[in-house]
Amino acid sequence: AVVxxxxxxxxxPSLKTIKGICILDNDGKRVxxxxxxxxxxxxxxxxxxKLFEGKVFKATEKANSEIVAINNYTVVYRSNVxxxxxxxxxxxxxxLMLLSVLxxxxxxxxxxxxxxxxxxxxxxxxDSVLLICDEVADxxxxxxxxxxxxxxxxxxxxxxIPLSEQTVSQVSYDILKSFNWxxxx
Numbered sequence: 001a002v003v004x005x006x007x008x009x010x011x012x013p014s015l016k017t018i019k020g021i022c023i024l025d026n027d028g029k030r031v032x033x034x035x036x037x038x039x040x041x042x043x044x045x046x047x048x049x050k051l052f053e054g055k056v057f058k059a060t061e062k063a064n065s066e067i068v069a070i071n072n073y074t075v076v077y078r079s080n081v082x083x084x085x086x087x088x089x090x091x092x093x094x095x096l097m098l099l100s101v102l103x104x105x106x107x108x109x110x111x112x113x114x115x116x117x118x119x120x121x122x123x124x125x126x127d128s129v130l131l132i133c134d135e136v137a138d139x140x141x142x143x144x145x146x147x148x149x150x151x152x153x154x155x156x157x158x159x160x161i162p163l164s165e166q167t168v169s170q171v172s173y174d175i176l177k178s179f180n181w182x183x184x185x
Contacts, residue, residue: 036140
């Protein structure tokens with residue numbers, strides 16, 4: 001990413017390449033969103049974010065490409081059954097890098113959900129989906145683009161985690177599994 005200084009107009013390199021990650025349903029409603037540049041007036045408030053999401057959805061709903069330019073942002077996206085996955089960066093950002101982030105996000109979620117990438121499954125596994133977003137990028141800085149590595153970090157074996165540090169869903173899963181209430185897959 002490149003950031004310009006206002007006094008000299010010079011461009012300074014920056015590691016903050018991702019402006020946001022967003023998953024919308026087929027009606028354009030927010031399912032998951034993470035914005036990393038809230039100093040930008042486009043993403044300053046939730047209202048501004050939803051306005052931008054509406055523009056992005058309208059531009060991509062019927063489009064037949066993977067990349068769209070909206071309001072000085074490069075938006076890469078992918079649609080599936082009832083969801084749209086978006087990654088956006090600055091207009092000067094490398095589209096291939098943004099696309100690799102999108103693919104890592106989608107592939108990781110697909111692995112976690114066992115290729116059942118639907119709105120209902122996303123809601124049922126929201127904790128894992130949010131962890132995937134956190135593993136892909138932190139404050140706009142790209143951390144990982146390999147879906148296998150991301151999934152391995154997100155799905156740490158719960159036996160190795162002390163009970164006090166496990167999430168409610170992990171504890172519930174372990175309890176159900178111990179009583180054989182979950183089918184073996």
